[in-house]
Amino acid sequence: MTDLSKLEADLSALITGAADVADLEAVRVAALGKSGSISDLLKTLGAMSPDERREQGPAINGLRDRIGGAIADRRAELEAAELDAKLAAERVDLTLPPPPERRGRVHPTMQVQDEMIAIFAEMGFGLAEGPDIEDDFHNFTALNFPPKHPARETHDTFWLPEDASGERKVLRTHTSPVQIRAMQRINEKLPSWIANGPPSANGEPPIRIIVPGRTYRSDSDATHSPMFHQIEGLVIDRAIHMGHLKWTLDQFIARFFETPLVETRFRPHHFPFTEPSAEMDVRCDRSGGDIKIGQGDDWLEILGCGMVHPKVLRNCGLDPDVWQGFAFGCGIDRLGMLKYGIPDVRDTFASDVRWLDHYGFSAFAAPNPATGLS
Ligand code: DAH
Numbered sequence: 001m002t003d004l005s006k007l008e009a010d011l012s013a014l015i016t017g018a019a020d021v022a023d024l025e026a027v028r029v030a031a032l033g034k035s036g037s038i039s040d041l042l043k044t045l046g047a048m049s050p051d052e053r054r055e056q057g058p059a060i061n062g063l064r065d066r067i068g069g070a071i072a073d074r075r076a077e078l079e080a081a082e083l084d085a086k087l088a089a090e091r092v093d094l095t096l097p098p099p100p101e102r103r104g105r106v107h108p109t110m111q112v113q114d115e116m117i118a119i120f121a122e123m124g125f126g127l128a129e130g131p132d133i134e135d136d137f138h139n140f141t142a143l144n145f146p147p148k149h150p151a152r153e154t155h156d157t158f159w160l161p162e163d164a165s166g167e168r169k170v171l172r173t174h175t176s177p178v179q180i181r182a183m184q185r186i187n188e189k190l191p192s193w194i195a196n197g198p199p200s201a202n203g204e205p206p207i208r209i210i211v212p213g214r215t216y217r218s219d220s221d222a223t224h225s226p227m228f229h230q231i232e233g234l235v236i237d238r239a240i241h242m243g244h245l246k247w248t249l250d251q252f253i254a255r256f257f258e259t260p261l262v263e264t265r266f267r268p269h270h271f272p273f274t275e276p277s278a279e280m281d282v283r284c285d286r287s288g289g290d291i292k293i294g295q296g297d298d299w300l301e302i303l304g305c306g307m308v309h310p311k312v313l314r315n316c317g318l319d320p321d322v323w324q325g326f327a328f329g330c331g332i333d334r335l336g337m338l339k340y341g342i343p344d345v346r347d348t349f350a351s352d353v354r355w356l357d358h359y360g361f362s363a364f365a366a367p368n369p370a371t372g373l374s
Contacts, residue, residue, distance in 0.1 A: 004059055007037060011067050015074050024078060028071050038064045105360025109229055109348060112336035113212050116231050119255045120210045123248065125233065128209040130178035132216070133160065133169050138177035140170075142315040143273040156218040158226075171216035175232035176273060178211040179308075179327055182234060183316035207236035207325065212332060222344045229332035236308065236318070236325035242266075242276075245305060245326035253282055253293075253302065257339060262294035266305075274306025274327060290341055300338070303330030 011031050018024035031038045041060045045053055117127060130138075145152050155173035162168050186206050211232040220226055235244065246266065254261045266278035280303050285296020293300070305328035310320035333345050340359065342348065347355050 004041075004063055007041075008063055008066065011037075012070060015067070015070050018074060018078065021075060021078050021082065024071060024074055031067055032064065032071075038067060104363065105356045106363050107348075107356065108336050108340055108342060108359050108361065109333050111361045112339065113229065113231070113332050115256065116252075116332065116335075117210065117212065119252055120233070123251065125208050125210045128178055128182050128211045129213060130172070130175070130181050130211065132172060132214055134172040134177050135167065135169055138180045139172050139174075142180040142312065143176055144309050144311045144315070145272045149272075158216050158218055172213075173217055174215050174329060175211045175213050175230040176327070176329060178209075178213070178232060179234045179273070180312070180316055182207055182209055182211075183236065183313070183318060186236070187317035206323070207234055209234050220346065222346070223334070223337075225333070225345045225349055227349060228334075228345070230329055231332050233305075233328045234308070234325060235327075236313075236323055238322060238324070240307075240324045240326055242307060242326065245307070245328070248326075249280055249303070249305065249328060256335065257282075257293045259294045264302075265299065269304065269306075271304055271306055273309050273312045274304075275309045277304070277306035279304055280328075291338060293338070302335070303328050305329070 011027065014027045014030075015024065018027055028036075030036050033039065038060070042064065045057055045060065048056060121127075139157075140152055141147070157173050158171040160169040160171070211234070212229065213231075214227055215230045216227050217224070218226060233248070235248070246264070250261055250264055253264060263283040265281050265283075267281060269277045269279045271277040279301050281299035281301050282293055283296065284294070284298050284300040285292040286298045287296060291300060305326065308325040308327050313320045313323055313325070333348055336342060336348075337345060342359055
């Protein structure tokens, strides 16, 4: 066997034996690379006599072409095999069940708040908000809490330290201060209404808002949390009376508890900012373990309400002989506990994911056919 045919046989064996593309590349470099065995042979052609070259030239070039061809064929073979192996290994089995996915849940308080906003929105109420840190004027004074009056103490107020001007702000104890802010804003518009006619002349009420938000009191037990949520309602217009208040709240309760109109009663009460003031109760049944709204012989207190006190209107620059209004306020968490059977309000704010998994709501729930709410 000549040297050339031995080299060809050896290289062919290596090419066939290459297990993968990297192996084959090593063979190619060893044969055809810069100082590969065939490349070295090609370099010898220059030093040969013309006769020798005439004989060796075609032989060495032929060897180079055959080996080059063999390498290309083997490479194609190996690449196809590698692709097949990859396809087999990476095949997606569409029949496998999907891996479990952690879905976030809507917190019950936010769910209940959204339900309330949707119900009042349909009755034409707009949304208003105010700051969590309030001044004494908006939280108490303008709402007709007399200075040093014990009513201020009943709110278990969180007072902030005195600031540079000697003022002590409060974490608002209720959402009622936003009533004051809304009325003050309207008051600023009054001069233009007097000149151009008030919006109510176009059928638009001067104020019809609900105010959801966080509120704070130093209190903690199964039904009280130091931070909780209230929703406030305020309607100001000409000739507003308690009939409007009762109708609005009756509609709200029926929609919220997803029942037909249920019996409600108004018990006289006292709030400094309303006159008359009332607490509204709904008929309920406590005889089974949980409370059933709208049936039975018991009453459940739901919220506080009343006609906006003339002094409060005056504190906001509104003339009570022209403007009247009603207001109400209730606990969002509390109504949520009643509607969805949540036993302890403190769990609501404990940030326990297991609790949220149980009491939370899907963000993608289909709308309830009875209420249109999701
Ligand atoms: N602010 C009262 C509270 O926190 C609730 C309330 C009662 C609000 C009567 C009102 C209202 O607007 O008219 O206890």
